[in-house]
Amino acid sequence: MTALIDRPTLPSPASVLVCRNCLAEYPLGPQHACLECWGPLEIGYDPAALARVTTADVEAGPHSLWRYAGLLPVGQDPATRVDSGTGMTPLIRADRLAEELGFTAPVWVKDDSANPTHSFKDRVVSVAITAARELGFTRIACASTGNLANSVAAHAARIGMPSIVFVPADLEPAKITQTAIYGGTLVGIEGSYDDVNRLCSELGETDEFEDTGFVNVNVRPYYAEGSKTLGYEVAEQLGWRLPEQYVAPMASGSMLTKIHKAFKELTGAGLVAETPWTVFGAQSAGCSPIATAFSAGVDDVVPVRPTGIAKSLNIGNPADGPYALDAVRTTGGAMASVDDDEIREGIRLLARTTGVFAETAGGVTVAVLKKLVEQGAIDTTKETVVYNTGDGLKTVDAVSDGARPTAVIKPTLKGMREAGLL
Amino acid sequence: MTALIDRPTLPSPASVLVCRNCLAEYPLGPQHACLECWGPLEIGYDPAALARVTTADVEAGPHSLWRYAGLLPVGQDPATRVDSGTGMTPLIRADRLAEELGFTAPVWVKDDSANPTHSFKDRVVSVAITAARELGFTRIACASTGNLANSVAAHAARIGMPSIVFVPADLEPAKITQTAIYGGTLVGIEGSYDDVNRLCSELGETDEFEDTGFVNVNVRPYYAEGSKTLGYEVAEQLGWRLPEQYVAPMASGSMLTKIHKAFKELTGAGLVAETPWTVFGAQSAGCSPIATAFSAGVDDVVPVRPTGIAKSLNIGNPADGPYALDAVRTTGGAMASVDDDEIREGIRLLARTTGVFAETAGGVTVAVLKKLVEQGAIDTTKETVVYNTGDGLKTVDAVSDGARPTAVIKPTLKGMREAGLL
Known part of the structure; x- marks a missing residue:
């Protein structure tokens, strides 16, 4: 399980695993925690390799996230990719939403409900399952609040790899069905996502799971890189330039930080002009440990027990909370949280002004956008991208x-007349 | 309401409305029935205009169905298009499905659940709402079994046009919510789809609905052309060639015939080589008037009262039944129907072999494919495309x-051990 990624024909730009806490370095492989300080590891790249990527290279690639293989740790050789058609989701100009919120600059919705299993998780899974196969794993697993479960089970079915997926047993019914239907093993856990996650960490240490890649545990450094494509695509879809502001939902906080990382890489590699951007983070009031730390002006993210309808964001102990705080603070952004009624109203607002039906997480993001405007915390004269990360059909009951x-x-x-419709 | 489509800069290849029954011709406009024989009208094209379209033209177009504007009645001028990002959905090579069914030739799944509202209806609505706006209508409407309702309401919200949508009141809950969420008017009808359709025809004659384009009534000739893109895309995705066989579900029967029409146009215009293809039609046993006529060897499609879980296919009086019979018979194909248990098993078969979660209509199509193989009615040595027209999240309860x-x-x-998972 320690085979390095080493494609003879096409080199990966990834060079190392680096601790986000103490900066210790490790060779590439299935390792997610620093042996020095137990900090989380992430992929480090050779800047020269990233700088060799051109916009023409990208544009000549497939209409999926694999067009950015030159900026990802795996998948340089097309034959190694698990390509489910994920990515290149629509960037929708939302003029009616902008008008309703009082923006004078364009507002865009990056609609990741258009992915194959209808959430942004298809991005991280495409990269993780490609990496897992390269690393020699023969079974794929995850701890999930639902969307990741859907995506892991679907990708595994696509390539015929066994899967075992762990979720809180009280998930939305649609997310249970959409995972079980693919025929893999689905384990409901009597507990919270944080309980599920802890169990998966324990299982990863057992002999029985030695051949199993947990996408968001032992394969996590690869997995997390998939979210960078949410940043790359927006830049490409805007004509190879960065937006001035973006608003992203936060569960673990990883996705928000990876978009930030993507923007840094794009400017570092010379793929876009170095223009400033500001990062905004959205949480549900039922689970707002990161936004609470932001409001309090502290660095410590205190774990909470999640409640509320935005179940896909219900991670009470967010691994990337400190890094999300850092991205928002260093760019001069802000965070906010919204309650369940505001989330529902956010879903309706997005739907009736853009035709996009978001799941509760998207409702959180749009409602936070509205709140940030009301608070004067976001600049309505700056071009803004709002990330919708999942589909309304997954949380219909909400x-x-x-x-x-x-x-x-x-x-x-007569029936029409009696109803006042004629 | 009789304004012709007349773009000064970019000509439409459409030249006429022609009766599919008696071949009488009418000028282009919002008319759907022949004044001579009451047969359905469809769009006729100038063959010379179609022949001017090149594969390079198409490939230079947007990554949506509008890349085929040169073969459609409207949308030649990009500024006139309602582009929701519909189309260019994945064509998935389904080797594991092929193997399980005993195919020695490739089997492909054209996955239209990837459209914005997750069914093929986004295709017909994109074209219909573009046409309706061009024709001067200021409100959009439809009769629907659910998917069309979702799509009409979403497209109307996208462009800020009022909408009024009519559906049987007993639809799947997800389809009700996914329509109402966009904020248009949604009318539940105590009756079948055929009752809904009849009411819409009556409403179209009232003064109050003079400014309303019913996408599948008075705008139907334009609407139906959107389904042709299901044929164009498969040909382009196969490298500009036709598959040898395709299997499509039938409700009104329109979509199946429009794929057939698309293949004829592509060969006529010289965009693909003229290779033979065979057409197969799929219905649910709860509503199989067309397949029943096929089995009986008759031309008359006798209306039925629909039952069963495949609600999106439950059109008991299918307008295009005779034309679907003709497409299947003239190409040497076949039709079959499957019961609710077979439909559920079709959904599971597709999900576990391809990672695609289909709605009941897709289950019908896959189950019919299986049945046709068992009956020896389809050739397992020929390359075959199966159309999945909608998303499993819409019919989760099934x-x-x-x-x-x-x-x-x-x-x-301990919990893992007790469950036999460790």
């Missing part, structure tokens, strides 16, 4: 009470 | 009983 037919009538003109 | 967690346990290694 809004079904407030999204009913205008009227139910008999199939006659 | 399979949720059979797609549960393998086990529900406490978050401990």
